[in-house]
Amino acid sequence: MLQTASFILMVRPAGFGYNAETADNNTFQHNETSISATNISKKAVEEFDAFVKLLREKNIDVTVVEDSATPVKPDAVFPNNWFCTLPDGKLIVFPMFAANRREEKRDDILQQITHDFSVSDVEDWSEYEADNFFLEGTGSMIFDHANKTVYACISPRTHKALFERFAKTHHYKPIIFSAKDENDVPIYHTNVMMHIGESYAVVCLDAIKNETEKIYIAQTLREAGHEIIPISFEQMNAFAGNMIQVRNKFGEPFTILSKTGFDSLTLEQKYILSVHTNLLPVNISTIETIGGGSARCMIAEIFLERKMF
Template identity: 25%
Template sequence: MTMTDLPEITAPSCARAAFLVAPEGFSLAAQSASDNAYMDLSLAVDPERALAQHRELHRTLARYLPVIAFAGDPATPDAVFPNNVFGTVRGRLILGHMCHPVRQAEAERRDIRGFFTGVLGYEEVDLRRQPGVCELTGSMVIDRGRSIGYCGLSERCDAVGAAAMQAAFGLDAMVGYALASGEYHGNVVMSVLASRAVVLCPEGFADPGAGRAIAAAYGEGAILISPEEKDAFVANCIALTGRHVFMSRRAADALRPATRRALDRCGFEVVAVALDEIEKAGGSLRCCVGEIF
């Protein structure tokens, strides 16, 4: 596959449901901060405010698709970002191989795993058993309709882990690229929206030309954002329907007029939720959302 010749859309582009993990005992994990420039350990956090914002996120998303929320655990303070640890394709639950021990504990959750295997009857694929580090849809942005993964390589995902994810998600193609220095996950520098648009910051790539090539493949669906928009988590957005793109209030407030016009041109309405308390942990709305396919 070349970046000028995208395949046709042949599969559902948006999740049929979503799941969240509540920020119980919300705090900042020093291990995660070691390679996440979006975190500042000097900031004070308010656990009750984080819970309130998370409940509002649940209420907002539930107006558009079914959403399940699992209880949080103070022993795993980063568990509010389940998409790094748990991923799905139809009939399959994938467990990621996390970089930091504080995140590795999340994959032991019997309730989340039991919901997918025991209630939904999904097969479990455990990538912790292979040597590559792979933080699932934190590292890899997937064009679900076209079965393509765009994988940002960093300490959080190496080439071996990327190949393991391609196999586990059953992707027809994968485009790997090195993230720019200071970036930790692909989903903070780009997002594919319902397989027809891509929000992307070229400066988030070690080679900005590689980012521009990915964007150009989407033609008029290419939405290039500035480093300032990226830093406000604009690229950490997600299309959970074919018409709505969800992002944090901080991200929505940072949108340039040209970016808003581009989203409108591509047929997307922005739905924003205040998540500034949770964003202190270095992730935003997309990171909070586990997709159920």
């Protein structure tokens, strides 16, 4: 089973901006009041378009969907939180913490995926929103598909029992842990402090304060064949943990991360990563600063077989 996808989907933002509804538990967000909302939105589109251009220059197969203008959805550029696909052909919709982010769920995007790719089943877990149980896709969960293991740090956006139920339903081994930043604030999404590639793992082990959990996670990753590349709190805050590995049309591996995250890495970390993959930094400083999510959050992997027409 492949760990990396060869097809990805991204949503070109129409109303990107600071989302006050998510700011309470996302310490990575920053409200930049010195720039107008119009200019922030414009800059986000420019960053997005340059990002997609770079991906296509590297022969990475990306489907771009236009965000709908209404209702305004400040975080639509982060589609990985509301849906994901699995290598067994399933397309899954998730319960979202913020009410205004639930507007991002669009039937036309799901229909486009099922039209273009072979989907074995569509599951919608949104009913749990009524119970305030949330599980925000590959923001909440880090999948090791090859080893049928899935990791999650518990937060207001990642409900422990719901995560366990999801893992059991899809026959993944759940690994649950607590993760907090340097100020002892719970980390809102697992994917800002952890990334798993085919043969390596990037993780902020310092964020896992419980020594037993820390040792267990490191041991599990190593036993699965991943070389661990630890990152510091400072590097995590620069989005160095928010990476994603994909393969292009020729099967070449690329690990995508923001330029901010890339610049925070040491020469040794870059060298170790380069042994495993091709690093592809992208400049998305406006999106990651205002939105509190970075390169990985902008990409929804399509682990499905493309239909031949």
